Amino acid sequence: MQWGSASEFFAMGGYGLYVWTSFVATALCMVWEVLSLWRRRVAVRAEQRAALLGGIDETTA
Amino acid sequence: MLQAVSLRCSRGERRLFTDLNVKVERGTVLAVVGENGSGKTSLLRIFSSLLPPEQGSVLWEEQDIHQLKELYSGQLTYIGHLNGIKDDLTPLENLMSAMSLAGEPCSHDGAKEALEAIGLKRPVHHLPSKVLSQGQKRRVALARLWLSTHPLWLLDEPFTSLDTAATAVVTQRLLTHLQRGGLAVVVTHQEVALPAETVQRLRLTG
Amino acid sequence: MLQAVSLRCSRGERRLFTDLNVKVERGTVLAVVGENGSGKTSLLRIFSSLLPPEQGSVLWEEQDIHQLKELYSGQLTYIGHLNGIKDDLTPLENLMSAMSLAGEPCSHDGAKEALEAIGLKRPVHHLPSKVLSQGQKRRVALARLWLSTHPLWLLDEPFTSLDTAATAVVTQRLLTHLQRGGLAVVVTHQEVALPAETVQRLRLTG
C-alpha cells in the first residue's frame, strides 16, 4: 500500500486534477450510456405494450 | 377583375404572342389551352407578375399590377408546374408554413382539414414529403386552395398526375371559389368540368 | 414475356401490395391504374429492377431478372416520372447521348426524325433543353421510343403535360410497338386509346 492518507491518494502526487478528471469522465460516460439505454428500453417497452404487438416475446425481465 | 392589355411576349428568339387582350370577370374562370410550347405557362407567369411582359400591361381592378406590387401579391394564389413543397417537411408543415408566408396563417386543425379535403389521409400528414408519390405531392400543393381567401387563383396544369377522384374534388373547389366571387386562370390540357357559362377559353397558337 | 410472381412491396411502414401475380404477353400492354399513392410507380420500379421487391420475383422469359442483370437492362426502355434529360444540352444531344448509353447508338438524322415524329420542330432541336416548356421536355424524353428496339417498355405516366396531339402520336407509336411483338407496362390515370384485346388492366388498391 503506497498511500499514506486519503488526501495523498486524492492529490495523486500533484496530478490529481488530470488523473481524476480522466477516471471520473470515463465513469460518467459509462453511467450515462447505461442510463440512457435504460430510458430507451423503458420507452420501447411502453410503446410495445401500447401497440399490443405479439411479435417478439419477452422472456427475461 | 383581371385584364390583359395588348400583351406581347417573346422567349429567346421566339415570339409567343402579340397583342393579347383578355378580361376575366369575377365569378368566371379563364381556361388557357394550346399546344405544348405555345406560351401558356409564360402567360400565367406574366399574370402572376413573375415575368414582366415585353409590351402591354396587366390590370387588376383597373390598376397596373407593376404599380400595385405587394398589394397585388396579397390578392393571388399561384400554383405552378413545381409544387413548391419542401421534401424534408411533412405535408402538414409544408401547408402551414406556405399559408403563414402567404399572409394567411392557418391553424393546425384547419390545415388538417384541408389535407383531408383533398384526400390525403391522416397517416400521410406526418410523413416527410419526399416519400410521397407524385400525385400526393401535387395534392399537398393544391391543398392551399382550401385555405386561400385570395380572390385570384392562377393554376398551371393543376390536374397533372392527379387521379380522377382528386380531379373531381379540385374542380368542385374551383366552382365554390367562383360562386363566392373569386376568379381564376387555369392552364390545362384536359377539359375543365365546370358550367359552360363560367368558363372562358383562350387558345394560344404559338 | 414478363411475369410477376407473388410480389410484395412495402415502403416505410406502409404495405403497398402483397402476393401480386401478373403476366404480360408479347403484343399486349399492362395498364396499371389506381389512386395516387397506391404503389403504381413502385411496381414499375420493381419491374425495371431499380427497386428490389421485398418478396417474390420478376421473371423475364422465365428467368429471374436479378440473375439476368445487365442482360435484362439490355431488353428494356424505362421512362419514369423524371425526364432524364440534361438542362444544358439540346434535345438532339440529349436524345443521342441517351441512345448511345442505352447501347443503341443512333445517327444524327435518325435522332432528328424521332424528334420530329413526336412533334418537336427543327428550331427547337437546337435550344438548350432548360428553356423548353414542360410538355416539350416530356416529348424529348419520349422521343427515345421512336429509336428504341428493346422489346420491353416501362412507362410511368407518359402522357403527363402532353397536349392531345402528342398523346395521340405516342399512343400510335405504342400500338406499332405491340404489333411488332413488343410488350409494355404503362402507368396512367387516363384511358389508353388502344384496341381492347391488347390491354390488360391492373388496378392497385393500396
Add this chain to the structure above:
Amino acid sequence: MSVNWSKYSAPQTFYPLAGRLIPWFACVAVVLMGIGLYMGFFIAPTDFQQGEAYRIIFVHVPAAWMSMFLYVVMAVWAGVGMGLNARLSFMMAQAIAPTGAMFTFLALLTGAMWGKPTWGAWWVWDARLTSELILLFQYAGVMLLRTSIDDVRRADRASAVFALVGVVNVPIIYFSVQWWNTLHQGASVSMATGSKMASTMLMAMLLMTVAFWLYSIAVILARVRCVMVERESSPVWDEKPTAVQETVEAR
C-alpha cells in the same frame, strides 16, 4: 457437435438469448473493473519518470484499444449484413457505433488529460492524436449518415458501405506512430518482444481492457434489443394488411 447458427441469428431466438447474457457480461465487467482499479491504484508502483500521472493509462489505453477494435467489429457486421442481407447484422452494426464513438471520445479526453502534465500541452498535432480524432469523425459519419436517411433499409446499407470503406483507415491509425515521428508512445505491449512495463501495471491495464470489452458487449446487446423492438413495431394505423384486391380484367 454442430451448432445451428442460423437458429441463433434469427431475431426471435437472438432477442431472449441476448437478454439472458447481458447480466452475466455486466457482472463480470464490474468485478474485473473493481479488481483492475484496485491493482491500478493500490498495487501498481509509482512511475519513476511520470509520477502518478501515468495512472491515466488504466483508462486511456483500454479506451483507445476499444475504439479501434469496435470499429473493426462494426465493419465486419456491416459486411456480413451486405453479403447475406441479414437484418440482424445491420442492427448489430448500428448498436456498436455509439459505444465505439464514446470510447474514441474517452481516448481523446484522457489523452489530453495526460498530455498536459507530460508534454505541457493539451493537444499537439501528432499523427496518433490526429488519427484518433479522424476515427471519431468516422464514427460520427456512420451515425450521421444513418440518422440523415429516413428509410431504415437504405440507412442500413448506406452506412454499411461507409463503415466498410472506412476500415482502411484503422491500420493507418495503428501504424501512424511508425510512419511519422511523433511525441506519442509507440507500442509497448507486443507479442514478440514482451513488455517493458512493470508486471502489475500491465496486469491492471489488461484487466481494465477485458472489463471494458465485457462492458461493451453488455451495452451493445442491450442496445441491439432496443433497436430490434423499435424496428419491429409498426404504428397502429396500418394494422389491417392492405391486401391487394387485384382485378385483372383481361378482355
Add this chain to the structure above:
Amino acid sequence: MSGSSMWEAVSGIIRRDLLLAMRRRSDAAMSVFFLVIVASLFPLGVGPEPAVLRTIGPGVLWVAALLACLLSLSRVFTADYLDGVLEQMVLIPQPLAVLVVGKVLAHWLISGLPVVLLSPLLGLQFGLSGESLGVLVMSLLLGTPTLSMIGAIGAALVLGVRGSGLLVALLVLPLYVPILIFGAGAVTSSMAGIGGEANLSLLGACLVLSLFLAPWATAAALRIALE
C-alpha cells in the same frame, strides 16, 4: 402591409428554415464538423511544429470559417429554386429584400453561430492565448454575418445566369478579402500585443454596410433568376 405582418412573414421564414434544420439535425452540427476537419487538415499538411501552427492559426481558422460559410450558403437558394418554393416566396405580399434578410439570418443562426461558438476550442488547438481567443470570437461574430450577407448575393446570381459559377466567385471573393484581412488581422495584431480594436471596428462597419446593401442586390438577383 403593416410592420407586424412583415415581421410575421420574416419570422415565418426563419421558423421554417430552423424547422428544416431541425429535421436535418445533423446539418447544424455539420458546418461545425467541416470547420474542425479543415482546421485539422492543415496541421496534417503543414506538419506539427507548434510555432508555425501558432503563426498560421488565425489565418487557417478564418479561411476555414469563410469556406464553411460560402459552401453552405451557395445552396440556400438552390433548393428553394428547384422545388418551386422560391417562386412562392417572391409572390408573398412583402418586400422581397426583407424576406432575404430573414433567409440569411436563419442561415447564419444555423451554420454561422455554431462556428463562432466552436472557434475558441480550435484556437486552443493551435496554441492561441486567452486574449487572442476572445478577439477571434469577436472577429468571427462580426465577420460571419457579413460573409453570409455577401454570399447570399452570389448564391442568388448562381440561380439564373448561365455560366454564373465564375461570376459569383469574381463578385463575391473580392468582397470577402477585406473581411478576411480585417478578421485574421485582428487576431494577429492582438497576438502581437497591438490589440485588435481597429480591425474589429472595421469589421463592424462592413457588417452595417452589408446589412443595408446586400438584401437589395440579392432580391434583384432573385427576381432576375425567376423571370
Add this chain to the structure above:
Amino acid sequence: MSGSSMWEAVSGIIRRDLLLAMRRRSDAAMSVFFLVIVASLFPLGVGPEPAVLRTIGPGVLWVAALLACLLSLSRVFTADYLDGVLEQMVLIPQPLAVLVVGKVLAHWLISGLPVVLLSPLLGLQFGLSGESLGVLVMSLLLGTPTLSMIGAIGAALVLGVRGSGLLVALLVLPLYVPILIFGAGAVTSSMAGIGGEANLSLLGACLVLSLFLAPWATAAALRIALE
C-alpha cells in the same frame, strides 16, 4: 456485353460530361479558380513572411487541391440524380462500376487535371524550388485521381439525403487524410533533401487500391440511393 460495347458506353459518358462542361465552361474553370483563391487567401490571412510561406506552401496547396476536388465532386451525381439521368444510367446494359469509372474519369479530366497543371505556378508563388515543383506535380498527378475516386463514394452515399452538402465532407475527409499526408509529405521531404520517392510510391499504391475498390463501393451506394 462485349468489351467494345462496354468501352462505347464509358466513352459515351465521358463525352457527354465533357460536352456539358463545355456548355458551362465557367463551371469547369471553378475548381482552378478555387485553388487560386485559397492559395492566395492564405498569404493574406497568414502574413507575407517568405520563410513561413515556404514551410506551409506544400501543405496549403495540397489542402486547397483537396478541397477543390471535394467541392466539385459533391455535385457529380447530384445533378444526374435530380433530373433522372442517373436512373437511366443504372439501367444501361453495362456493369455500373464501369460506368462509375467513366463518370469519375470525366470529372477528373474537367477539374482534377487543370489543378495539376496549374499547381507549379502556385508553387512558385510560395517559393518552392524547381525540384520540389516537380515532386508537387507528380504527387498531385497521382493523388487527385485517388481523391476523385474516394470522393465519388461519398457523393453517391449522400444522394437525396438531408443536409447532404456538408455530410459528404464529413464522410470523405477522414478518408482523404492519408492521401494528404503522403502528398504533402512527398513535397516536404523533397524540400528537406530526402527525396519524395517513398511517399510517391505510397500514393501510387493508394491510387491502384482505390481504382479497384472505389467503383464497386460507389456502384453499391448508387443502387442504394435509387431504391
